[in-house]
Amino acid sequence: MKPLLRRLATVPLTTLGVVTLVFLMLRLLPGDPASFIAGENANAQAVAAIREKLGLNGPILLQYVHYVGALLRLDLGHSLLTGLPVASILKQSLPITLTLAGSSVVLSTLAIPLGCGAAWFRSHGRTALDHALTLFALGVDALPAFWVALVFVLFFSLRLGWFPISGGLVWTDLPSLSLRLAMPIVVLALAQIAALARVTRTAMIEALGEDYARTARALGTPELSLVFHHALRNAALPVLTVIGLGFGRLLAGTVLIESLFSLPGLGSRLLDGIFGRDYPVVQGAILLYASLFIAVNVLTDILYTQADPRVKLS
Amino acid sequence: MRMVDVSRSLPTGPALGLDQLRAGVRRVLPNASYTAGAAILLPVVLLALTAPWLPIADPLKPHVLLSFSPPSFAHPLGTDKLGREILSRTLAGLRISLLVGFASAALALLVGLVVGTLAGYLGKGVDRAVTAAVDVLLSFPALLLAITAVAVFGNGIVQVILALTVAGLPLAIRLQRALTLGLKSRAYIDAARLANAPAWWILIRHVVPNTLPPMIVVASLHASNAIIAEATLSFLGLGITPPHPSLGNLIAEGRPFLQDAWWISTMPGIAIALVSVSLHLFSDGVREHLDPRLSI
Numbered sequence: 001m002k003p004l005l006r007r008l009a010t011v012p013l014t015t016l017g018v019v020t021l022v023f024l025m026l027r028l029l030p031g032d033p034a035s036f037i038a039g040e041n042a043n044a045q046a047v048a049a050i051r052e053k054l055g056l057n058g059p060i061l062l063q064y065v066h067y068v069g070a071l072l073r074l075d076l077g078h079s080l081l082t083g084l085p086v087a088s089i090l091k092q093s094l095p096i097t098l099t100l101a102g103s104s105v106v107l108s109t110l111a112i113p114l115g116c117g118a119a120w121f122r123s124h125g126r127t128a129l130d131h132a133l134t135l136f137a138l139g140v141d142a143l144p145a146f147w148v149a150l151v152f153v154l155f156f157s158l159r160l161g162w163f164p165i166s167g168g169l170v171w172t173d174l175p176s177l178s179l180r181l182a183m184p185i186v187v188l189a190l191a192q193i194a195a196l197a198r199v200t201r202t203a204m205i206e207a208l209g210e211d212y213a214r215t216a217r218a219l220g221t222p223e224l225s226l227v228f229h230h231a232l233r234n235a236a237l238p239v240l241t242v243i244g245l246g247f248g249r250l251l252a253g254t255v256l257i258e259s260l261f262s263l264p265g266l267g268s269r270l271l272d273g274i275f276g277r278d279y280p281v282v283q284g285a286i287l288l289y290a291s292l293f294i295a296v297n298v299l300t301d302i303l304y305t306q307a308d309p310r311v312k313l314s
Numbered sequence: 315m316r317m318v319d320v321s322r323s324l325p326t327g328p329a330l331g332l333d334q335l336r337a338g339v340r341r342v343l344p345n346a347s348y349t350a351g352a353a354i355l356l357p358v359v360l361l362a363l364t365a366p367w368l369p370i371a372d373p374l375k376p377h378v379l380l381s382f383s384p385p386s387f388a389h390p391l392g393t394d395k396l397g398r399e400i401l402s403r404t405l406a407g408l409r410i411s412l413l414v415g416f417a418s419a420a421l422a423l424l425v426g427l428v429v430g431t432l433a434g435y436l437g438k439g440v441d442r443a444v445t446a447a448v449d450v451l452l453s454f455p456a457l458l459l460a461i462t463a464v465a466v467f468g469n470g471i472v473q474v475i476l477a478l479t480v481a482g483l484p485l486a487i488r489l490q491r492a493l494t495l496g497l498k499s500r501a502y503i504d505a506a507r508l509a510n511a512p513a514w515w516i517l518i519r520h521v522v523p524n525t526l527p528p529m530i531v532v533a534s535l536h537a538s539n540a541i542i543a544e545a546t547l548s549f550l551g552l553g554i555t556p557p558h559p560s561l562g563n564l565i566a567e568g569r570p571f572l573q574d575a576w577w578i579s580t581m582p583g584i585a586i587a588l589v590s591v592s593l594h595l596f597s598d599g600v601r602e603h604l605d606p607r608l609s610i
Binding site for chain 2: 013015025028139142143144145146150158159248251253256270271274290293294297
């Protein structure tokens with residue numbers, strides 16, 4: 001249990017680093033941030049008001065203490081544009097982002113049987129699925145997600161009219177909600193499916209070539225049980241890593257996808273904040289993204305030890 | 315366990331000439347991915363670089379009478395809303411995308427080499443500080459880091475290059491540090507130290523050259539990722555803004571006309587795909603060439 005505690009102990013430190021970076025972000029803006037945000041034609045009074053609101057008065061160390069203190073009370077400040085508390089704005093948009101990223105993670109696990117199949121057929125001298133998978137992965141890596149999304153919109157929404165690309169989200173109306181979210185989730189999952197399938201394939205090729213796999217075969221283990229029970233458990237480590245890392249990438253991907261499909265999630269708030277120079281919202285959104293990412297990384301590390309007792313956290 | 319094909323290693327007599335020829339070809343063209351990558355990349359880069367001197371229309375000059383012409387012999391890739399030639403605009407955008415991709419890859423490589431080597435070689439406090447900073451940067455997904463950096467630096471080519479360098483830096487530093495740590499305990503480094511060679515000499519002469527090949531593989535992948543990231547940022551309106559054409563904002567410009575003038579967004583997208591596929595193939599090829607064991 002001790003290594004686990006040590007791993008958990010790194011979390012507050014990393015989080016503090018992230019908080020410091022986000023704190024410095026506003027202070028690193030070229031020139032005086034308050035007059036930059038207020039715009040060129042603002043009078044001195046308005047600039048002073050913004051400076052006060054952003055907590056830019058006083059010595060920088062004191063500002064830092066105030067900032068961290070407010071964060072501990074979950075006070076992320078107020079939006080400069082609407083005056084609403086940032087925490088409640090983020091709380092409203094978080095479910096959409098989490099639904100998108102979470103569903104994509106679930107969808108992307110389809111890649112595991114794909115990768116297993118490619119590895120198994122390859123070990124039997126049939127490489128068609130293997131080549132198809134490699135080609136798919138290369139295509140997905142090379143094409144920007146937003147371009148793929150545009151092509152999807154063109155075909156499935158504008159030409160065929162299957163999926164709506166605008167309109168509000170009603171959480172209680174499940175059928176229309178899933179129609180609205182289907183395309184964003186699929187586009188978001190594509191890159192993750194490719195990465196996961198490729199890693200599963202490589203790890204499984206290795207696992208199926210090991211001595212224990214040959215022994216199991218010699219003892220008459222059915223092929224399905226050999227692949228999914230014996231080999232996959234040993235190939236689980238890299239697969240888990242990619243799922244964990246993928247969640248972070250999917251989180252970042254939601255910024256783009258939300259903006260493309262006009263979904264009012266965390267990413268849309270972040271972009272609106274950047275365009276509107278609403279820095280409290282920008283800072284809050286970035287902090288939230290980074291905290292989610294840190295949490296998922298720790299979770300992945302802990303899952304490791306559960307999946308493979310040979311791994312020791314150090 | 316893999317069976318070794320014994321017949322391959324036996325002398326085959328008359329066929330030797332063909333084998334030698336094959337070996338000769340292999341020396342010039344290490345492997346298929348590498349060759350295919352270079353074969354796509356070089357002409358595209360050449361076209362993009364020489365675009366201003368090619369006999370094609372000015373990418374910025376509007377011809378309203380020609381607006382929304384579909385691809386034809388006169389307008390190979392069609393024209394946009396203002397009748398500007400998509401071919402010239404894609405090539406102009408490609409120049410900027412390549413500049414951003416390669417400049418940020420080179421910068422990340424350079425900073426990664428210096429900081430990573432120092433952290434790995436000096437150890438102790440320096441190493442701990444660098445590792446902590448890298449860990450913090452790695453708590454951001456790369457695209458989010460780039461967006462954050464753009465939010466601080468602002469729009470523009472130089473700012474985007476800086477933002478993408480920041481996004482790629484943590485991995486470059488981490489890899490270089492790990493490589494340096496691996497080399498530090500080698501006998502020839504000890505020998506150099508015993509011969510009283512100064513630290514800077516050991517680093518420049520013995521450590522850095524041996525870390526270069528894997529770092530170059532990573533840098534070429536970074537270039538490909540940076541080109542896509544630049545396109546993404548510009549598409550969102552956070553990167554390079556019109557009238558400067560970049561592949562990302564060209565695609566964004568075509569977005570409202572997706573249904574009636576598909577070529578405006580599609581052509582720059584194909585250009586991105588070509589460059590990115592070739593860079594991936596190229597780095598795969600280089601890696602395979604350096605370490606044949608990796609080619610499963």
